[in-house]
Amino acid sequence: MPAPALPSPPAADDALLTVETPQNAAPIIRLPIERTEAVSQALSDAGVRHWIQNPYPSLAGGWRRKILLTHAADVAAVQKVLDDVAGQ
């Protein structure tokens, strides 16, 4: 018997990006793949050390990426950068 179709998850609200602080891991930013370059550039301009992680398929469709920050990242300062990017 075929498995019942899964309901589609809601698409993430990507208008506002947030810095996530997972337990025991370095802070990350999740974002749609097409926004990676702009956000990475903004972080670089602000002197924030970061790495663009591999893309992964989203259950909601499309591809997403994470931007990895250092453990010592100033989360509030990075969030300010993201807010500025969203406001542009």
Next chain:
Amino acid sequence: MTALRDRVRAAADAALADVADLRQYWLDTQTAWEIVDEASSPDAGFAAEFFGTARFSSTPERRQELSTRADDYLQRYLAAAVVQQLYAIFDGYVLGLVRLWLLAHPRHLIRTGRGQQTRQVSLAAVVNAPDRAAVLEEIVEREVRDVAYLSLKDQLETLRKLVSLGRPDDDERAALIELKATRDLLVHGDGVVTADYLAKAGSLARFADGERMQLPDVYLSASFDLVRGVIAAMIDAAVAKAGDAPARG
């Protein structure tokens, strides 16, 4: 009798296949955890459908735990395990090449004993060995075990004295030594950068003293490319140098 060049090519092919498999495991495991992470979102209705009644994820609290731990698993444990395994493949390839060469050209044992002109063999080993080849195999195994405890720099120098392959070149050698230093920090340290790491990694050190080591995807991707590229480049040179010599052991 199998030719040395065939053994050399087979060893390289096996190592390259291991690298490819490991890379796929890394990428697939990342994807799997991202799916779990996304499906564990507070959208309980969707998550319940996705996970069904599986015991490991049947409660919202458990799903939240999974989501919370996903990044820890990916950043620390998966990446660290992949780096260690990747280096182990390269290490095994280099030592395998040393073994093949010494078995095929045992006269090298006389001058590659790192200062020792003679290798002592127990009388029991000689008496119990069925033939001369078996005695040589034991000596070669001991030599390879000794080489395994050398620094990577000295391992590669030992290999170069056996057969000069021209690869890894200076840049590749430095990057491999940094990879080994990272591996050592993960295995022997708690992931916090030490003076030992900085001394080994030299100008390629990626973090400062006291910082927590991180293994971003771009570093792992570059490490895969490095190991794959070096092994692939060594194949042709090693096969050419092997000539028609028969393999032993």
